[in-house]
Amino acid sequence: MRNKERACEECGIYSEKYELSAKTSKEELLSLIETLNKKNSISGILVQLPIPKHIDEETIINAIAPQKDVDAFHPVNVGKIMVGNYDFVPCTPAGVMELIKESGIDVSGKECVIVGRSNIVGKPQAMLLLHQNGTVTICHSKTKNLEEKTKQADILVAAVGIPNFIKGNMIKEGAVVIDVGINRMDNGKLCGDVEFETAEKAAGAITPVPGGVGPMTIAMLMKNTVKAAILNKTQQ
């Protein structure tokens, strides 16, 4: 959240932060979202996840006005991504796509393997790669012979949330490896889902943690917010 706030300042985007107590009730949170939904000076709303267990996450996400949903988590925006006609792209998968594009990598016809099927990363990532004509496989905790699948990947996206889960021997020679994992280790250091030291020997291109996908995610949030400002202006 600190980095998001800082990015707003750097971009000249006005922001408000509400640090609520962990004991906040569902009604209080819904009431704040409703206020922000109606507030003309606010273009985008983001509820940082996870939220405390006593509040149903889906209820909260559904309460955010879709035209202010800069995370693109609301079912309306999820549906739009599915059909390929969308205003907002979820920030992390969007950041991954931007890295691929800026590196001059053509997705069309490539074997794309995503490890992780979360609503925030895995599922939307699959759609974005599919829209660019990648051949997409989503792997998860029940996938059999995972290594066989990851070894097929021309583009491998690791979004599983387990430190150093993907090792060098699971990667095809020359593959593009994108590490979405941000895991805090006991020693306080950040670590990705990919074991960088072994993976970089096999990969043709690889993103580090920290410093790879993370900053891109925040950049994409800024992009969605500017989009939301334009969208809300034309709809007012």
Ligand code: GUN
């Ligand atoms: N928690 C982890 N990643 C995200 C994200 O992209 N958006 C929100 N709102 N919460 C998160």
